[in-house]
Amino acid sequence: MTYSIIGSGNVGSALARQFARSGIAVGIANTRGPDSIEALKNEFAGYVTPLSLQDAIKADVVILAIPFAAHKAVARAGAQWAGKIVVDAMNTYGVPPEELKGQPSSAVVASAFEGARVVKSLNQLPAKLLAADPVEHGGRRVMFLAGDETRAVASIAKLVGDLGFAPVVLGTLGEAGTLLDKGGALVLQNLIKQG
Secondary structure, three states, X not given: OOEEEEOXXXXXXXXXXXXXXXXXXXXXXXXXXXXXXXXXHHHOOOOEEEOXXXXXXXXXXXXXXXXHHHHHHXXXXXXXXXXXXXXXXXXXXXXXXXXXXXXXXXHHHHHHOOOOEEEEEOOOOOHHHHHOOOEEOOEEEEEEEEEOOHHHHHHHHHHHHHOOOXXXXXXXXXXXXXXXXXXXXXXXXXXXXXX
């Protein structure tokens, strides 16, 4: 399975660090082009590859670590999303509630990425904590997941585990998506799972 991160800001860079720490290859792209990501490539040689947006969206798993308002442009950049897993690692800070129309943000994302299997995860920790070693006090930092397609959720739960976190599946996007949205009960929770 191939992985890419769209976004090289605080969250995207934190995720790239976790992939490299775990020995998992990942591509990373932003709107400024691959040359702007050379520092990450140099820091994590062999694991992090700067890509163009068009190359990044070819991955089997595309992780969105961009401002929420940018997701529609990324969705339009891909001609075919069917069968891909899109991980919504975005937050909706600064997004007017009416833009979400009373839905969890991941439901809005799913409608933009037609045919993709959307999983909400990797968004609930501040970037500094997301970049830190997930092993703490003899346990692993918890990472929550929600999604409507069981196999996609299982694939991302495995990835989350491979990155060193303790995956906790909450349910579908409708059932659990709002828990992981801005102001949700599980956002900014630094929980450690023992054993």
